[in-house]
Amino acid sequence: MGMGMGKSNHWKERELWLELRRKRRVYNLWQKGQATQEDYKGVARLCREKIRRAKAKLELSLATAVKDNKKYFFKYISSKRRAKENL
Numbered sequence: 001m002g003m004g005m006g007k008s009n010h011w012k013e014r015e016l017w018l019e020l021r022r023k024r025r026v027y028n029l030w031q032k033g034q035a036t037q038e039d040y041k042g043v044a045r046l047c048r049e050k051i052r053r054a055k056a057k058l059e060l061s062l063a064t065a066v067k068d069n070k071k072y073f074f075k076y077i078s079s080k081r082r083a084k085e086n087l
Helices: 014-032 037-064 070-085
Strands: none
Touching (some): 014 037
């Protein structure tokens, strides 16, 4: 299963997708001994922060547009519920 942009999450943008690729690349370099753990931790922290911002941005736009686009809002909510049930 690849990490392409095809069936990606709604909150992923191209910039974020490229950042995830960079994180994976630095991780592989760290495993080979060509990068330090601090390098990887820095990239991972930056990536985590960008993901949180992107999710918050999506949820804010959903909340503000719920009157105009109820179907999209409830689709997002039901996808979150499905994820919780499988735990």
